[in-house]
Amino acid sequence: AQTVTQSQPEMSVQEAETVTLSCTYDTSESDYYLFWYKQPPSRQMILVIRQEAYKQQNATENRFSVNFQKAAKSFSLKISDSQLGDAAMYFCAYRSHTTGNQFYFGTGTSLTVIP
Amino acid sequence: DGGITQSPKYLFRKEGQNVTLSCEQNLNHDAMYWYRQDPGQGLRLIYYSQIVNDFQKGDIAEGYSVSREKKESFPLTVTSAQKNPTAFYLCASSLTNRGLYEQYFGPGTRLTVT
Numbered sequence: 001a002q003t004v005t006q007s008q009p010e011m012s013v014q015e016a017e018t019v020t021l022s023c024t025y026d027t028s029e030s031d032y033y034l035f036w037y038k039q040p041p042s043r044q045m046i047l048v049i050r051q052e053a054y055k056q057q058n059a060t061e062n063r064f065s066v067n068f069q070k071a072a073k074s075f076s077l078k079i080s081d082s083q084l085g086d087a088a089m090y091f092c093a094y095r096s097h098t099t100g101n102q103f104y105f106g107t108g109t110s111l112t113v114i115p
Numbered sequence: 116d117g118g119i120t121q122s123p124k125y126l127f128r129k130e131g132q133n134v135t136l137s138c139e140q141n142l143n144h145d146a147m148y149w150y151r152q153d154p155g156q157g158l159r160l161i162y163y164s165q166i167v168n169d170f171q172k173g174d175i176a177e178g179y180s181v182s183r184e185k186k187e188s189f190p191l192t193v194t195s196a197q198k199n200p201t202a203f204y205l206c207a208s209s210l211t212n213r214g215l216y217e218q219y220f221g222p223g224t225r226l227t228v229t
Binding site: 105 | 146155157158160163165203205207213215216217218220222223
């Protein structure tokens with residue numbers, strides 16, 4: 001089974017600053033999908049951003065962008081201009097292109113935004 | 116509005132009792148999933164189903180059972196055999212097509228067993 005590692009259990013950032021959350025994964029596949037989810041205190045999981053492995057261009061969604069390094073099996077999330085509402089748990093997830101329907105999640109990074 | 120509903124939001128049971136958590140989706144997704152979330156452990160897969168009347172065990176299926184009689188519904192039963200059932204339970208669904216399709220999640224059920 002694929003494994004997803006988030007090595008930063010906790011991170012903090014000053015409001016309006018930029019923070020990067022790291023994620024690495026282990027796979028022998030060449031094609032797959034990667035996701036970042038946000039879980040605020042309400043505990044509702046919200047999709048932040050997604051990336052197909054065969055696309056070289058890094059995905060961007062407003063203040064959220066990724067740095068996808070396929071050879072290094074790294075998929076970090078950058079949050080620019082951090083806002084108080086960004087405070088949450090962030091989970092990195094992997095979905096196989098071939099087996100399709102199972103998702104593998106990291107253990108999460110708890111992000112604190114300091115006013 | 117399409118989405119996933121889980122009920123109830125909070126559930127309390129006495130030790131030794133079975134309890135069933137509800138999950139319903141109207142997204143027309145074939146695949147449905149149950150996860151357990153404990154502090155510091157992320158999401159752990161309990162069971163998943165890719166089609167009606169079929170389901171597979173995940174990483175921590177012991178002490179749990181599921182059914183998938185309808186496409187929209189995937190209830191999870193926490194049996195008395197589950198040694199540590201107090202946790203937050205998340206239901207999710209997704210398309211089964213190949214492609215950049217994410218999982219959609221319900222709001223979760225917090226189960227407390229005393």
